[in-house]
Amino acid sequence: xxxxxxxxxPPELSSGILGALDVGVIVxxxxxxxxxxxxWMARATGRPADEAVGRNFLDxxxxxxxxxxxxxxxxxxxxxxxxxxSHTLNRHLLGLTRSNGQPMVHSTTVRRLxxxxxxxxxLCIVQIVDVxxxxxxxxxxxxxxxxxxxxxxxxxxxxxxxxxxAGTIQWLNRAAERGFGYTTDEAVGHPISLFLGxxxxxxxTPPGPAxxxxxxxxxxxxxxxxxxxELSLARWTVEGHGSITGILRDVTERRxxxxxxxxxxxxxxxxxxxxNHRVKNSLHLVSSLLQLQxxxxxxxxxxxxxxxxxGRIQAIAQVHSRLxxxxxxxxxxxxxxxxxxxxxxxxxxxxxxxxxxxxxAEPVDLPxxxxxxxxxxxxxxxxxxIKHGGDRPLEVVLSLKRDADRLLxxxxxxxxxxxxxxxxxxxxxLGMRIITTLSRQIGxxxxxxxxxxxxxFRVAIPLEDAGVPEPAGA
Numbered sequence: 001x002x003x004x005x006x007x008x009x010p011p012e013l014s015s016g017i018l019g020a021l022d023v024g025v026i027v028x029x030x031x032x033x034x035x036x037x038x039x040w041m042a043r044a045t046g047r048p049a050d051e052a053v054g055r056n057f058l059d060x061x062x063x064x065x066x067x068x069x070x071x072x073x074x075x076x077x078x079x080x081x082x083x084x085x086s087h088t089l090n091r092h093l094l095g096l097t098r099s100n101g102q103p104m105v106h107s108t109t110v111r112r113l114x115x116x117x118x119x120x121x122x123l124c125i126v127q128i129v130d131v132x133x134x135x136x137x138x139x140x141x142x143x144x145x146x147x148x149x150x151x152x153x154x155x156x157x158x159x160x161x162x163x164x165x166a167g168t169i170q171w172l173n174r175a176a177e178r179g180f181g182y183t184t185d186e187a188v189g190h191p192i193s194l195f196l197g198x199x200x201x202x203x204x205t206p207p208g209p210a211x212x213x214x215x216x217x218x219x220x221x222x223x224x225x226x227x228x229x230e231l232s233l234a235r236w237t238v239e240g241h242g243s244i245t246g247i248l249r250d251v252t253e254r255r256x257x258x259x260x261x262x263x264x265x266x267x268x269x270x271x272x273x274x275x276n277h278r279v280k281n282s283l284h285l286v287s288s289l290l291q292l293q294x295x296x297x298x299x300x301x302x303x304x305x306x307x308x309x310x311g312r313i314q315a316i317a318q319v320h321s322r323l324x325x326x327x328x329x330x331x332x333x334x335x336x337x338x339x340x341x342x343x344x345x346x347x348x349x350x351x352x353x354x355x356x357x358x359x360x361a362e363p364v365d366l367p368x369x370x371x372x373x374x375x376x377x378x379x380x381x382x383x384x385x386i387k388h389g390g391d392r393p394l395e396v397v398l399s400l401k402r403d404a405d406r407l408l409x410x411x412x413x414x415x416x417x418x419x420x421x422x423x424x425x426x427x428x429x430l431g432m433r434i435i436t437t438l439s440r441q442i443g444x445x446x447x448x449x450x451x452x453x454x455x456x457f458r459v460a461i462p463l464e465d466a467g468v469p470e471p472a473g474a
Contacts, residue, residue: 024096024106024128027113030077030121032057041128044096044104061094069093069126072110076124080112087131088239098132105135158249165235165242167192167204179250181222195219195248202231203246219248228252283317308383308431314344315379316372331467332371335361338398341375345382355386355393361400364407367467373438374409374459380431381457385413407466410449412456424448442466 024044027036037052045052045060052060057073064070072083085093085108096104106128113123150173153160159176163169169187177183180195193200199217219229230249235242290310297303342357366374378398385396399410424436424446435457439446443465449456 022130024126024130026057026126026128028057028073028077028124028126030123032073032077032124034060035123043099044128044130045094046097063095064093067093069108069110072108073124073126076110076112077122080122082112083110084108085110087135094128096128096130098130102132104130105132107131158247159229160245160247161192161195162243162245163192163203165204165244167200167244169194170243176248179221179227179248180219181224197226203233203244216251217248219250228255279317283313287313287317304387305430308380311345311379311383312376312434315341315375331365331367334364334366334371334374334400335359337371337375338378338400341378342382342398345379345386355389356395357382357398358395359398359400361398362402364400364402364468370442370461370466373442377409377435377438377459378411380435381411381413384429384431385411385415385455389413389415402463402468403460405463407461407463407468408458409444409461410456410458412449412451412454414454417451417453418448418455422448 021038021040023038024040025036025038026034026041029035033054033056034052037047037049039049041052042048047060058065058070068083068085072085075081075083087105087107093106093108096106098104109127109129111125111127113125153173154175156173156175159179160173161169161176162171169190169192172180172182172184172187176195177187180187182194187194191200192203196203196217197220202215202217214230214232217229217231219227221227228251230251232247232249234245236245237243287310290306290313294303294306294310297306338359338361342359346355346357382396382398385394394413394415396411396413399408399412401408424432427433436446439459442459442461444459444461447458447460449458
């Protein structure tokens with residue numbers, strides 16, 4: 001019976017354990033000579049232990065000289081720094097093979113091993129693990145993911161191109177092949193200027209604070225005219241390698257349609273401006289004809305009726321004049337329109353000192369279908385106030401403001417006021433019937449307000465009926 005210390009492992013048992021491990025083990029001395037060569041290593045290299053032990057590590061694996069494992073062994077012996085060499089970057093580092101002759105994908109760990117005796121100096125242990133099955137599973141999973149990814153991107157209608165950070169093409173989908181006229185083999189390795197010409201700089205300096213965004217570039221197909229492309233870019237990094245992927249959408253047709261729509265809109269604007277100009281001129285012509293006819297009339301009542309008709313025509317003409325002078329043809333800024341209407345009425349009266357017209361209106365844009373009736377209502381009320389104002393100086397105030405969900409339009413004068421028995425329902429005045437009808441037409445409610453002096457009329461219109469958006473948060 002052989003005597004062993006109580007805490008020691010018999011050499012036969014150590015050899016058996018080492019041989020049973022599914023891992024390769026090499027022990028090197030300070031001169032990098034092999035001190036231990038496991039059975040696993042013998043199987044993986046086809047070199048038995050008696051041929052390896054005592055030989056220099058670089059004699060056994062000359063291909064690794066100055067490689068990462070060579071440097072790792074040197075660092076472990078010199079400083080004790082360990083190293084793990086992943087199979088991801090070092091798939092066949094030592095040229096090992098499996099039992100079926102297939103090259104072995106392996107991971108390698110290098111560590112310093114303190115010797116039992118100080119005379120031996122530092123040792124280095126190299127452990128090798130066969131990760132071929134795991135690497136194969138990873139490869140299959142990666143290929144499946146890539147197949148799904150390619151199935152998606154290759155059926156995309158937009159061109160998709162990936163380059164490195166220097167702009168060298170690495171990959172492109174089928175839409176890019178069709179759009180630019182180059183196969184993947186022809187394009188890979190060329191600069192992105194192959195596709196974008198002078199706009200290649202936009203690829204390398206994408207817009208946006210995070211290096212992402214969209215811009216327009218000019219594409220240069222191999223055969224055909226330049227095309228307008230909408231370019232969306234994203235920068236990404238995998239394992240320390242940066243890439244740029246761009247999606248290029250052909251917007252040539254969209255831009256052509258937009259240009260045609262813009263031209264059509266400009267033509268429409270020109271036509272509407274011309275229509276409003278002609279309507280304004282036609283109304284002024286009618287007003288002038290009535291003015292000529294008015295000169296030959298002697299009947300005071302008839303003259304008043306014709307003068308009222310002229311005022312109504314001029315109120316409508318003023319709206320079309322405003323539309324002609326602006327770029328907006330659907331709405332009228334009512335406060336400005338009312339001020340112009342008051343100026344016209346003062347000029348038409350010929351006696352500006354006899355009365356004063358004042359507008360207190362919030363800026364409100366109203367559709368023409370609302371602005372014209374309100375202008376006619378203002379014209380009727382101001383005309384009536386001037387007609388019945390008496391001898392004293394007259395003041396007429398036009399007020400326009402929002403109140404909750406209503407638009408309130410008020411005309412107040414300082415004239416003699418209304419008769420005691422006046423009611424909107426019983427009046428036979430043409431002007432008041434016009435005011436009532438126009439108020440109903442725009443969805444408003446006409447009221448006679450109490451007034452200590454003069455008369456006050458108010459038209460309350462729901463904002464929705466007036467075409468005015470309600471205030472935010474209402």
